[in-house]
Amino acid sequence: MKKKITLKHIAKELDVSISTVSKALKNSEEIGRDTKEKIQAIAKLYNYRPNNIAISLKNKRTKNIGVIIPDIVHHFFTTVFRGIEKYANEKGYNVIVCVSDESFDKEVINMEMLANGSIDGFIMALSAETQMKNDFNHLKEVTEQGIPLVLFDRITDDVICDKVIINDEEAAYNAVKKLIESGKKRIALFTTENYLGVSSKRADGYFRALKDHKLETDENLVLELPFQFEKEDKSEAFFERYSFDAVLCVNEIFAIRAMRTAQRMGIKIPQELAIIGFTDGILSKLSSPSLTAVAQHGNRMGEIAAQMLIEKVESDQERESFRTEIIEATIIERESTIH
Amino acid sequence: MKKKITLKHIAKELDVSISTVSKALKNSEEIGRDTKEKIQAIAKLYNYRPNNIAISLKNKRTKNIGVIIPDIVHHFFTTVFRGIEKYANEKGYNVIVCVSDESFDKEVINMEMLANGSIDGFIMALSAETQMKNDFNHLKEVTEQGIPLVLFDRITDDVICDKVIINDEEAAYNAVKKLIESGKKRIALFTTENYLGVSSKRADGYFRALKDHKLETDENLVLELPFQFEKEDKSEAFFERYSFDAVLCVNEIFAIRAMRTAQRMGIKIPQELAIIGFTDGILSKLSSPSLTAVAQHGNRMGEIAAQMLIEKVESDQERESFRTEIIEATIIERESTIH
């Protein structure tokens, strides 16, 4: 086993000092021509690479970014991560991922693990539990320590930092508008239990669109579904009890489940029921019929988040200015709506 | 902005030496009762945490694991990652993820970025390009440096290290057997272009099952599909040209695409065409009809990989013993097959 070699090894081998080796490898003018060449040759021979950890300690810069997300299996978060990783890598940064699993405690633990020097900054989306508890002290502590933080998608106004979101309210509005313009009159909303910021914004857009188009809003047409997969009893009963000709779903899974339930009950899509879901993932593309979806452009979101973070990390000036970048969601029309 | 405080700060504040502070915080017997209490109080007050980087440098242990996967958007890799992250986190390790994007060069660059002290060991699945080129020098260099490496799923015999795989050949065999037992006679195989180790093993199982059950093997019934999404011309033509009553797909996407094409052509599933796909992901669960799938148990795979790696990382003994763990794939029966 080849041991990892250090400046010290090279120095000893050539009987020069460590500083000379260090300078020679940086091609410093200070070092004589042939000494430099000898040192560089040996370094190459041994395939010398400086130790990242030592450099991190010296520079107080790790070139690592910490990403904390509620879930990695969800397509949206995956695409955001992809965007982050791509941009970060181009800039020479590595990405450390922690999954909070929608748990407040895990989120806190993960942040603490990383906040002690392991990373230069955080990119994160809040866990559901954190949003419920409304407790953001772990975030505040981190920002107070001067560690840059970028929140995306699941954000909060209580923490002052850079943010990236989509225009949820408007996107929902436009989706509903599109349904109305295609002739639909009774439009349902399938949403999560309401602590998630994004869901409530989407609901706002939904209601505003109905009002603007003089359609009555019926609280009965709003179905709150649990996070986890379950028997689809609840939604089946909902289909039986209420009549509606279109549905907006706050995520892809809900949309697919709505579609399956409708199909099982012999409802024709999109003629009898049009469906639009948030998140334009593989499910939407590959279901049959394929799903019209609100694309959140996770990749771009991730790239922008990474860009904002790295900008902050690399600027030594401490002017505290924060911005919120809003990404325009776009509707991808497919077979589940009439157009 | 609160500056990050160090042992030095505490030492100066209490007018003791750094070593005293260090020992006091570790509750060393060496330090007097009240000195200890004073130091611990101040440390708590300032919320002191030791700097991970400094500890890493000292211990030559980062408590970071490097994970390199070809793609994060694919469900299988996501679940493996989930398993790794979970186990690693429990053991106090962080996970640095790099995506090779199926590219040899990126894989090499990523490894080099991480191999200089940033991580204690690697877990990875080879990129398609690496498997094609059959060039594993970057892996060998890493293992020669004594950095533990665990390969999963996409492995190679050319590198000596720990490995985790599923019984691909057998799983394919069993899937085909199940199709045959349900009365199917002409079974097609949708596979990737053949450099990927796993695909060829699955093909082996497919052929062996046909032979064992005295069904003729028809090379025409094997369709090689490209990685990327494309117009589905190729498979549509395939459906028109050849007749078959079942298909085994080496991944989920191929299975869903096969199903969509069949549906568009009015073929009834599973009566006229039964489908089994590898990877039991969301697509399989939520398609309609739902897909019978070979579950690869990515989560367990990830957990086991992480366990093997951490075991190696933490054992100081250098007895070089490597093992290959085989995970039993299981078939999850759903609506796309008859049972």
Place this chain on the structure above:
DNA sequence: CGCCTATACGAAATCGGCTTCGTGTCAATA
């Protein structure tokens, strides 16, 4: 021949924490 300066390199501090080895003080004991 003596002085000055440029050249080429080395010593040492630093990053933050850990750890080994001293050492000064005080009390107990011979």
Place this chain on the structure above:
DNA sequence: TATTGACACGAAGCCGATTTCGTATAGGCG
């Protein structure tokens, strides 16, 4: 009273690389 030892703490080296500052040697010049 002198010796021993326990106790409580400090000095310093180390991990690996960078960087500032200092200095020996050489040559050039008056």
